[in-house]
Amino acid sequence: MKNFEVFEFSGIGYKKLFHHQNWRVSMLNYIDELEIDRIQYVESHQFTDEAFVLLEGSCTIFFAEVNANQVISFDAISLEKSKVYNICKNVFHTHTLSKDAKLLIIEEENTCDENSPRIMLNTESKQLLKDVYKGCKK
Template identity: 35%
Template sequence: MTQDKLMMMDTGLIETYYAKENGYHPFFIREHWQVAQLNYLPWLSFTTIERLEQHQQTDEIFVLTKGRAVLIAASMENSMVNFECILMKPGVTYNIPVNAWHSIAMDEDAEIIIVEKSNTHLGDVIYYPLSEMDKNKLKNQILELVQTSNY
């Protein structure tokens, strides 16, 4: 990652990290775990989720630090996708367990910290493309949640 995408400051004992650019930025990777920052991407807007993902080797922790975001989990029954959506609250820690289908929908100001097993983004990702019917169902569920919330 280039320095223009990630601001890192080392003052001796304390290191700080912050990604300014949109996208997924794993910035603190250690032997067994990593921390990343996810900033808004157009295909993760409230109306454009096209796929779910699953990790078979790690839980995934999400913490909203700025903006609005909806965390999406899904179960599959008889080729039907059932969505569970929650409007994230800043500073609250959310966990998606290993093997759970999930995604995230964000507004343009959203920033999310993600903690997971190291290098998950490089190999432990399975994608499930949503049908048009499922995309519409999810979009409507997300918009209803966002529009009816007091947050």
């Protein structure tokens, strides 16, 4: 009789590990498109909060203040290992990861591009993002 399942992911980027009814657990590992100089957009989820747990490495989550579909400012938090960080629905956000990072993500199973609007970053908002990141690293 098997009473449990074990999931892992050590590849690059994002992978859904499993889902149950209305929620899923995924793993996000380092991927170069999330390096601070390569981030292209922020996104929000219209129907669900999103929880993050840092398992290894480092991760900074950025929260965008948006006006007229443009990012006007960022806030940021550097995650601490083994703490749960809940990002409320409709909050525009993105993140950057160290090369050794492992991030557990818990969210509703139906979260997808169709219900997760994105705002592309222009040159000015990319600079704002980099400036906030530098401030977090001091």
